[in-house]
Amino acid sequence: MNRIAESELIINPRGAVYHLDLRPEEIAGTVITVGDPDRVKEVSKHFDSIEVQRQHREFVSHTGYVGKKRLTVLSSGIGPDNIDIVVNELDALVNIDFETRLIKSELKALNIIRIGTSGSLQADIPVDSFVASTHGLGIDNLLNFYRHEHNEEENQLLHSFVTHTQMHGQIGNPYVSGAAPSLLKHFVKDFHHGITVTCPGFYGPQGRILRLGVRNPALINRLTDFRFGQHRITNFEMETSAIYGLGRLLGHNCLAINAIVANRVVQEFSKDGKAAVEKLIQKFIGIFAEEKL
Numbered sequence: 001m002n003r004i005a006e007s008e009l010i011i012n013p014r015g016a017v018y019h020l021d022l023r024p025e026e027i028a029g030t031v032i033t034v035g036d037p038d039r040v041k042e043v044s045k046h047f048d049s050i051e052v053q054r055q056h057r058e059f060v061s062h063t064g065y066v067g068k069k070r071l072t073v074l075s076s077g078i079g080p081d082n083i084d085i086v087v088n089e090l091d092a093l094v095n096i097d098f099e100t101r102l103i104k105s106e107l108k109a110l111n112i113i114r115i116g117t118s119g120s121l122q123a124d125i126p127v128d129s130f131v132a133s134t135h136g137l138g139i140d141n142l143l144n145f146y147r148h149e150h151n152e153e154e155n156q157l158l159h160s161f162v163t164h165t166q167m168h169g170q171i172g173n174p175y176v177s178g179a180a181p182s183l184l185k186h187f188v189k190d191f192h193h194g195i196t197v198t199c200p201g202f203y204g205p206q207g208r209i210l211r212l213g214v215r216n217p218a219l220i221n222r223l224t225d226f227r228f229g230q231h232r233i234t235n236f237e238m239e240t241s242a243i244y245g246l247g248r249l250l251g252h253n254c255l256a257i258n259a260i261v262a263n264r265v266v267q268e269f270s271k272d273g274k275a276a277v278e279k280l281i282q283k284f285i286g287i288f289a290e291e292k293l
């Protein structure tokens with residue numbers, strides 16, 4: 001097996017991975033990712049104890065316990081490019097030996113759960129409600145830098161998506177991956193389920209028009225109308241498909257749960273998005289404490 005060079009896996013003088021500044025023993029088997037660094041303490045304030053607190057750039061992390069269960073909460077910052085760093089470095093922390101720089105013979109699967117905010121694409125999914133993503137569909141291109149394959153059903157879904165949204169030639173190849181069924185099954189009551197589209201930006205890529213025109217002005221309507229069997233697109237944001245896609249390639253169990261702060265169909269924004277996120281965090285902590293995940 002090949003030793004991974006110093007330039008490829010960068011380990012700092014503390015023995016911690018380059019961007020996250022975390023050592024292997026400093027993360028738990030369940031990792032919550034949040035976009036906003038300030039949200040990390042909003043999650044860890046519900047921990048019974050905190051044993052590790054680190055910060056490097058936008059990557060703030062707290063590891064501690066809820067009851068006897070250990071978990072880490074880590075901010076990713078905004079966007080799929082940051083998820084490339086977060087998921088690869090989390091995987092390295094558990095699956096690469098930092099002494100020998102060799103991939104371990106026994107690989108570990110993390111539970112990676114995003115607690116985020118998102119924009120609804122359906123009139124019946126109002127602001128302040130919650131969505132658990134059955135699929136992450138990426139129009140951000142990140143996964144196309146890696147060798148990956150889709151199954152027949154995913155290929156059909158993507159073909160139908162590109163045709164319906166008329167995105168041919170506008171962006172690279174969209175990609176799609178499902179949530180881990182072992183995690184999704186715990187987030188049913190009080191959650192809408194559906195496909196989450198992940199975008200490489202908040203404005204043009206999500207059809208927002210301020211001063212610039214967009215190439216696909218009908219994008220929101222086309223996403224709202226899209227159907228594939230019983231599947232529809234519930235929402236969009238900027239991380240889920242990258243987490244699901246990289247997580248699947250690396251063998252981790254991934255889920256995204258999002259609080260809806262904007263409804264793009266009825267053009268409404270939450271009056272108290274912070275309260276909606278707090279309710280979602282409390283719901284997650286309750287489920288994590290009581291159920292087997």
Ligand SMILES: O=P(O)(O)O[C@H]1O[C@H](CO)[C@@H](O)[C@H]1O
Nearest residue numbers: 034035036078116117237238
């Ligand atoms: O609230 P977070 O988790 O950052 O998620 C959403 O909010 C950011 C945009 O405002 C993007 O990261 C988007 O995915």
Ligand SMILES: O=c1cc[nH]c(=O)[nH]1
Nearest residue numbers: 117118119237238262
């Ligand atoms: O509309 C929204 C709201 C939150 N996050 C997004 O990416 N889009």
